[in-house]
Amino acid sequence: MRTHGGSHFGDRAFQWLTLLMALTVFALIALIGYELTRGSGIALRRFGWHFLVSSDWDPVNEQFGAVPFIFGTLVSSAIALLIAVPISIATAVYLTELAPLWLRQPLTMFIELLAAVPSVILGLWGIFVMVPWLREHLFPWLQKTLGFLPFFKGAIYGVSMLAGGIIIAIMIVPIITSVAREILRSVPGLQREAAYALGATRWEVTRIAVLSYAKKGLFGAVILGLGRALGETMAVTMVIGNTPQIVASLFAPGYTLASVVANEFTEATTDTYLSALFEIGLVLLGVTVLVNALAQLLLKTFAGPSVKPQH
Amino acid sequence: MQNEEISRRTMWVPRFQPSAFSLQPFLKMTAPNHNWRKFKNALMQAVTLVCAILVVTPLVLVFYHLVKEGFSSINWAFFTQLPKPVGESGGGMANAIVGTFILLGQAAVLGVPIGVLGGVFLSEYGSSRLNWWIRFAADVLNGVPSITWGMVVYALIVVPMKGFSALAGGIVLGMMMIPLVMRTTEEVLQLVPSGYREAALALGIAKWRAIVQIVVRTALKGIVTGVLLALARVAGETAPLLFTAFGNHFWTHKLTDPIAAMPLQIFAYAISPYDDWHRLAWAGALALLLLVLFINVGVRVLTRDRFQRNV
Secondary structure, eight states: OOOHHHHHHHHHHHHHHHHHHHHHHHHHHHHHHHHHHHHHHHHHHHHHHHHHHOOEEEEETEEEOHHHHHHHHHHHHHHHHHHHHHHHHHHHIIIIIIIOHHEEEEEEEEHHHHSSOHHHHHHHHIIIIIHHHIIIHHHHHHHHTTTTTTGGOOOSSSSSSHHHHHHHHHHHHHHHHHHHHHHTTTHHHHHHHHHHHHHHHHIOOOOOIIIHHHHHHHHHHHHHHHHHHHOOHHHHHSSBBOOOOOOOTTTBBOOOHHHHHHHHGGGGOOOHHHHHHHHHHHHHHHHHHHHHHHHHHHHHHHGGSSOOOOO | OHHHHHHHHHHSSOOOOOOOOSHHHHGGOHHHGGGHHHHHHHHHHHHHHHHHHHHHHHHHHHHHHHHHHGGGGHHHHHSSOBBBOTTTBBOOOHHHHHHHHHHHHHOOOOHHHHHHHHHHHHSSOHHHHHHHHHHHHHHHHHHOHHHHHHHHHIIIIHHHHHHHHHHHHHHHHHHHHHHHHHHHHHHHHSOOHHHHHHHHHHHOHHHHHHIIIIHHTHHHHHHHHHHHHHHHHHHHHHHHGGGTBOOSSSSSOOTTSBOOOHHHHHHHHHSSSSHHHHHHHHHHHHHHHHHHHHHHHHHHHTTTTOOSSSO
């Protein structure tokens, strides 16, 4: 009987211990929110909502507004999604529906390896290989063919909003692809067989039976990619040019929420400056948490907890 | 196991039910249309193949340039010497390599126990509703931009300690590991057949001992895999280290001093104006990528036949 009582206590203790550890995720979320809010106290009191509508960023005169960075984050993420979404979804379709069977496994592994490449390495490659190539080849060509659009006017420096968008696209493609692949794999085989039975071609099966079924989950995958795009820091910082301005030309340098923090945090000389950077972090956190929560809800209601979490 | 999972899922998360698909698309599948449909099928196969190639290209290009630019600078000095001051050629990244491993060690000490025990809770205890929220929080936490983690630990550790430190760097990486390890641990524990648990309990072993000695031990390889992948992921993180570990040009043996890390060094060298440092950045990036890819490929090869889904 004594051993029984002892193990009962052991059971209780172990269960409580693991519960406590599992609950740290809530503690961490609370901690992040608390520290960022506390850090941005001065800026919140001094600028209030004005911070979100002002486009001044003048550390010398202590005037701070987040608009150029919000603009840069939104535009670079939008460019990234425009490039990444069609390519990733098509690749996921290829991997699950159209590719020869022997090719699927190695290709999937290759794409997962791409997701493991650290951001700073892509940034290094971006500075020394991608940006010069864009400057000398792609950008002049774009200007020649689409130069009548305001997005492709103006001087070409290489480091630019477009370069930032492209590097983010490279970073989020593997994420969207692997989530989308999991989603497509979870579409019941019966869906496909029903369409095949009606005489559909392989592509018709994909379009009618698979893609329309998986629409919601694929949307979740895209939103997850957006969440990553918004918070991407190092690679973007290295190629976007880091100039807080709002211009139509995508060839002009820009600045994002994440990269202004990365660049200026250790150089912030006054309390207000540091506090303004904390508030930038708070804005970034708010947006990414909302976007990620939406993505997780879409993915979880589509397929239940069986869809593999993507890191 | 499978049934249990499905019933647990359907208990409270409504599964996405597609509306019966429309007949409209099938009306076009008529005989005169046959060649056009076959053509479209082939066309889409080609388009998705091109997209898959586009996805794979960056990894190939990055790896090609890393080897081309970095391989010649990886030599004995790279692994054994400190960085040389500007103007002197040669030198290495020895302190950054050691620093990265010190940071990873600290991160593992913090992140692994919390993550693994939390994962045990998710898999073995708890109600489905509570666990849904914990999973949700962990997945949202995984999407928090790494730069904001850095700011949080700056406010939490660096400010009270009045200086950047290796300890702060280890803590930030450890915190980032918690949700990663928790989710992968949960996944591999759920792959352990429930018969193992039942058999253990039927023999009169206390539940916690059944979990620790039977369930966790059975899944140990998978848990180690998850931990290694999480370490590989945080090994490449730069943004959170910028204002925690901060970087250092010299050897340090105190955890309260700033410490060098490979990603930080790569970043600092990449944005510097000196050719000699650029060479070191390439070499460092090659070494870091090889480390990350080695872990990723290694664990996939080792666990391939053990689990159907590579974690």
